[in-house]
Amino acid sequence: VARALATAAETFEQTLEELGVSERELGDPQELGRRAALLATADALWSKRIGPTFRRDHVQKLLGVGSRQAVSQLAKRHRLLALPRNDGLVFPAFQFSALGRPYDAMPAILAAFENADVSPHTIASWFTTPQRLLGRVTPATWLRRGRDPERVVEAARRSAARLAH
Amino acid sequence: VSERDVARRVLSTLSVPQDVGLADCTESSALAFGVTAAIHSSESYERTQEWAAAFAGAGFGGIRYLVSHDPAQRLVGVALFGPADAQDGPVADTGPIESDVITSARERFGILVLPTPA
Numbered sequence: 001v002a003r004a005l006a007t008a009a010e011t012f013e014q015t016l017e018e019l020g021v022s023e024r025e026l027g028d029p030q031e032l033g034r035r036a037a038l039l040a041t042a043d044a045l046w047s048k049r050i051g052p053t054f055r056r057d058h059v060q061k062l063l064g065v066g067s068r069q070a071v072s073q074l075a076k077r078h079r080l081l082a083l084p085r086n087d088g089l090v091f092p093a094f095q096f097s098a099l100g101r102p103y104d105a106m107p108a109i110l111a112a113f114e115n116a117d118v119s120p121h122t123i124a125s126w127f128t129t130p131q132r133l134l135g136r137v138t139p140a141t142w143l144r145r146g147r148d149p150e151r152v153v154e155a156a157r158r159s160a161a162r163l164a165h
Numbered sequence: 166v167s168e169r170d171v172a173r174r175v176l177s178t179l180s181v182p183q184d185v186g187l188a189d190c191t192e193s194s195a196l197a198f199g200v201t202a203a204i205h206s207s208e209s210y211e212r213t214q215e216w217a218a219a220f221a222g223a224g225f226g227g228i229r230y231l232v233s234h235d236p237a238q239r240l241v242g243v244a245l246f247g248p249a250d251a252q253d254g255p256v257a258d259t260g261p262i263e264s265d266v267i268t269s270a271r272e273r274f275g276i277l278v279l280p281t282p283a
Contacts (some may be wrong), residue, residue: 031264042280079228119167119283131283132233133208 012036050124051140053083053090062100078110081127082121094125094140105149109139112156116163131155167281171267177259179244185226191241205231205238222245234274 016026022096026032047053048138056068059080065071075082075089080102082089095102112125130136133155142152185198190200200216208211220228227245271274 018232021214039280043282045277045279046281051272117170117173119169121279122170126168132206 008040048119049128050083050092050094050121052093054093054096055132056089056091059091062096063102078114079107081106081120081123083108083124092127094127094143097144101145103149105143105152108149108153109156112153113160113163116160118160118163122163125158126156131159133158166276166278168278169281171262171278173280174262175259176262176266178257179254180198180257182255186224186246187227187229188220188223189229191229191231202231202238206233213231219244 037069041103053098056071057161059071063071065074071080071091072082072089074080075091080091081095082091095106097103110123113126127140128138130138131142134142134152137147139152139155143149168191189195190204203214204216217228227243230242232240232242234240246260267278271278
């Protein structure tokens with residue numbers, strides 16, 4: 001890891017020099033380094049956090065709907081959680097049961113977050129974060145185990161209320 | 166947490182219009198009134214709302230408590246009693262959530278703020 005980091009830092013420095021960025025344009029060097037590291041690793045960190053995702057055509061096949069647009073409509077109507085990516089929407093796998101159907105509680109959970117003004121990524125992260133109301137189990141695991149859907153909806157409401165502003 | 170969600174929020178310091186007497190649930194002597202540490206982390210909102218109603222009935226204007234999202238139970242919160250929803254109070258200071266707060270949240274609670282695709 002140390003060698004990879006040294007190479008990354010060296011390449012980062014070289015690239016900045018090639019770009020001809022002045023010291024003033026660089027701003028706070030610590031902030032620059034922190035931001036560069038976050039930008040470079042964000043995709044990997046989100047993937048680790050959220051777990052596997054399905055592309056829109058996969059979900060189309062899973063649900064047996066007629067078009068990819070129909071899948072997007074389900075996301076727009078808050079029936080499914082979709083994450084925007086540069087190459088299109090992806091759908092976290094945790095919202096689908098082993099039979100490939102979305103859990104019945106998904107619309108109510110997503111509705112709970114509707115007024116909280118939070119991004120789909122933050123909602124996805126909530127699904128994989130242990131919740132006290134669920135006995136320190138993540139909502140994704142709670143759903144997979146077939147536990148009480150009302151309770152996970154209530155957990156969503158409480159989290160959304162704290163995030164609302 | 167998505168960076169966008171942090172950028173869309175601000176941190177404000179508000180002052181209360183008048184002095185408020187708080188029921189201090191962080192004091193050991195509160196035990197004499199039946200308060201235990203469970204009040205800080207109870208998942209039963211009905212129970213904590215009963216306590217709040219009792220304190221309000223006894224003339225308190227709010228409570229001082231240990232916030233449940235701090236497992237170390239060192240952070241203290243204050244809740245003021247009053248009507249539901251947002252209140253118009255004098256805002257002493259307001260501004261964006263600065264990077265030192267974000268760093269502190271990461272170091273203390275492991276909350277990572279990350280950029281997301283547009």
